Amino acid sequence: MPKKRLKIKNFQLKKNLKWHILRLLRLNSRTKQELIDKLSDMYLGYWQANDKLIDIYLSRLADEGLIEYSDTYEITEKGLEALGKKEKDIERYYLRHLSKEACAAYSLWGNVGLSALEFIIGFLSGSIGLIADAIHTAVDIIASAITWIGIKINKEAQAALVGGIILCGIGVFIAFTSITKISQPAQIGMRQGDVSFDIPSEISNLTFENIKSLRGEI
Numbered sequence: 618m619p620k621k622r623l624k625i626k627n628f629q630l631k632k633n634l635k636w637h638i639l640r641l642l643r644l645n646s647r648t649k650q651e652l653i654d655k656l657s658d659m660y661l662g663y664w665q666a667n668d669k670l671i672d673i674y675l676s677r678l679a680d681e682g683l684i685e686y687s688d689t690y691e692i693t694e695k696g697l698e699a700l701g702k703k704e705k706d707i708e709r710y711y712l713r714h715l716s717k718e719a720c721a722a723y724s725l726w727g728n729v730g731l732s733a734l735e736f737i738i739g740f741l742s743g744s745i746g747l748i749a750d751a752i753h754t755a756v757d758i759i760a761s762a763i764t765w766i767g768i769k770i771n772k773e774a775q776a777a778l779v780g781g782i783i784l785c786g787i788g789v790f791i792a793f794t795s796i797t798k799i800s801q802p803a804q805i806g807m808r809q810g811d812v813s814f815d816i817p818s819e820i821s822n823l824t825f826e827n828i829k830s831l832r833g834e835i
Contacts, residue, residue: 756787
């Protein structure tokens, strides 16, 4: 059975169609058919250009004074200003939400939230494992904070170096502590009578119970 090809619907691109047309006209003046062909190429054939929809948008752009028509469609100065403003808005959105600094901030606050959540749940449930993992995540907070500060002051390489040194130092400390504990194990003191388990007696009792069970006395 042939695989059904994905199609983009008209409503999915209405939000950006206006700006696509203006960008194409900023490059060159074009006829309506040239615009349709270029838009179809942009969407790699996943959207079948709709003549009626293109007419509506061209008419709307002309009414707003963003384009004009003689033999071909051309963008006006007002259209260039509107397009430039839109692109600056997109750039500001990118810098605020999708830049390296923003991603580093997301990582930092994500680790803070995760560490706090693990510690609270571990404390309430009495889980040592969750509390230990919360402490481990706290180390990631340090690395994320250093990365974020480095990006903010435009010192990414230096921040990465400092973060790497700190993490390596923590790793060396953990390794040294572990080796010390292994080479000098702590003695576990037990008083006589704390644990009482008489193996021969238990075996004899178990055997006696089995014999009585086979004889039907239990």
